[in-house]
Amino acid sequence: xxxxxxxxxxxxxxxxxxxxxxxxxxxxxxxxxxxxxxxxxxxxxxxxxxxxxxxxxxxxxxxxxxxxxxxxxxxxxxxxxxxxxxxxxxxxxxxxxxxxxxxxxxxxxxxxxxxxxxxxxxxxxxxxxxxxxxxxxxxxxxxxxxxxxxxxxxxxxxxxxxxxxxxxxxxxxxxxxxxxxxxxxxxxxxxxxxxxxxxxxxxxxxxxxxxxxxxxxxxxxxxxxxxxxxxxxxxxxxxxxxxxxxxxxxxxxxxxxxxxxxxxxxxxxxxxxxxxxxxxxxxxxxxxxxxxxxxxxxxxxxxxxxxxxxxxxxxxxxxxxxxxxxxxxxxxxxxxxxxxxxxxxxxxxxxxxxxxxxxxxxxxxxxxxxxxxxxxxxxxxxxxxxxxxxxxxxxxxxxxxxxxxxxxxxxxxxxxxxxxxxxxxxxxxxxxxxxxx
Numbered sequence: 272x273x274x275x276x277x278x279x280x281x282x283x284x285x286x287x288x289x290x291x292x293x294x295x296x297x298x299x300x301x302x303x304x305x306x307x308x309x310x311x312x313x314x315x316x317x318x319x320x321x322x323x324x325x326x327x328x329x330x331x332x333x334x335x336x337x338x339x340x341x342x343x344x345x346x347x348x349x350x351x352x353x354x355x356x357x358x359x360x361x362x363x364x365x366x367x368x369x370x371x372x373x374x375x376x377x378x379x380x381x382x383x384x385x386x387x388x389x390x391x392x393x394x395x396x397x398x399x400x401x402x403x404x405x406x407x408x409x410x411x412x413x414x415x416x417x418x419x420x421x422x423x424x425x426x427x428x429x430x431x432x433x434x435x436x437x438x439x440x441x442x443x444x445x446x447x448x449x450x451x452x453x454x455x456x457x458x459x460x461x462x463x464x465x466x467x468x469x470x471x472x473x474x475x476x477x478x479x480x481x482x483x484x485x486x487x488x489x490x491x492x493x494x495x496x497x498x499x500x501x502x503x504x505x506x507x508x509x510x511x512x513x514x515x516x517x518x519x520x521x522x523x524x525x526x527x528x529x530x531x532x533x534x535x536x537x538x539x540x541x542x543x544x545x546x547x548x549x550x551x552x553x554x555x556x557x558x559x560x561x562x563x564x565x566x567x568x569x570x571x572x573x574x575x576x577x578x579x580x581x582x583x584x585x586x587x588x589x590x591x592x593x594x595x596x597x598x599x600x601x602x603x604x605x606x607x608x609x610x611x612x613x614x615x616x617x618x619x620x621x622x623x624x625x626x627x628x629x630x631x632x633x634x635x636x637x638x639x640x641x642x643x644x645x646x647x648x649x650x651x652x653x654x655x656x657x658x659x660x661x662x663x664x665x666x667x668x669x670x671x672x673x674x675x676x677x678x679x680x681x682x683x684x685x686x687x688x689x690x691x692x693x694x695x696x697x698x699x700x701x702x703x704x705x706x707x708x
Contacts, residue, residue, distance in 0.1 A: 342375025555646030
């Protein structure tokens with residue numbers, strides 16, 4: 272029976288592997304070898320990766336791919352994408368090429384404001400806490416001068432402070448809402464440092480506020496933390512063309528446009544559809560978020576909260592036909608950075624920024640929004656024409672062949688055979704069995 276371990280983080284990497292092998296891997300030498308096989312042969316580079324998190328044993332690889340031909344605001348991009356899903360890069364590339372011939376993508380950033388809160392309890396009178404907040408506000412700002420010095424020098428920093436009363440929902444609950452501009456930084460550490468310092472100042476100053484002393488009732492800070500819900504950090508991307516320009520050899524433009532708009536309206540109406548619809552959007556967004564070393568969990572949380580902002584969960588994309596013009600667009604909140612965190616540490620992340628021609632945070636927001644829109648266009652186009660599985664399973668074919676240990680010759684023959692035949696796991700097994708006879 273396995274036993275708890277003490278001081279695990281203080282062990283060397285080899286000692287951690289030995290412990291893991293003994294306690295959970297039955298001393299399997301192959302398992303240990305797999306961990307070591309993924310080490311980088313450059314010891315200094317491996318040490319860099321080891322230091323990203325605690326208790327690192329190895330590296331976990333995901334494919335780093337490129338989706339070319341993205342024309343965004345008249346400028347051509349190749350998008351670095353990190354994902355394990357087989358059809359994502361292909362779908363994005365196909366959508367990019369489709370719209371390259373129809374004017375490309377347009378994108379704009381509406382705002383870049385981020386926010387955080389100081390959550391606290393207070394059980395005294397509303398008038399006294401409101402009076403205290405107005406009195407202490409200048410001191411809260413002053414208390415973070417040293418923290419925001421560099422950010423302010425670049426044009427960012429704390430924007431506004433406001434008091435929010437939620438005691439009608441949760442007894443005694445108030446918070447200070449703080450808004451920030453963090454420019455090219457995602458800003459999580461900066462915002463949290465500001466909030467924690469202001470929270471300390473808030474509690475210290477409250478001790479000397481006479482109305483609190485008279486009632487012996489003081490505000491008590493519960494926690495101070497940024498929010499990943501950033502509806503004021505908003506970007507829009509869109510494509511449009513004459514309906515007739517949507518006509519291809521496979522479908523009529525008018526019929527396609529009408530079915531496409533209907534599919535988007537369904538995703539705006541039915542949450543069960545909207546969840547999968549938006550997941551497809553995030554296939555594209557997250558792939559670029561990961562490639563650029565940004566926090567995809569924060570982006571996901573904020574985006575999905577935004578999708579539910581109207582008290583129900585709906586589509587992030589919209590489509591319409593007006594005066595024979597088809598327009599398809601997306602609006603979503605994206606708090607991302609081009610400096611700080613892994614953006615300047617991970618070699619592949621630095622390379623991704625080189626590929627993207629060194630965008631600032633606003634430009635990166637536009638690129639990510641376009642990636643999501645392209646992914647959604649490709650998915651919905653498949654759904655209303657050939658069906659999603661035909662293209663997806665073609666891309667998944669290589670994964671199946673690798674699972675079945677197909678040789679190079681077998682892979683080539685299978686790729687040729689399944690150009691005209693439906694792909695499924697059983698069909699691939701059957702093909703290989705017949706080919707090997």
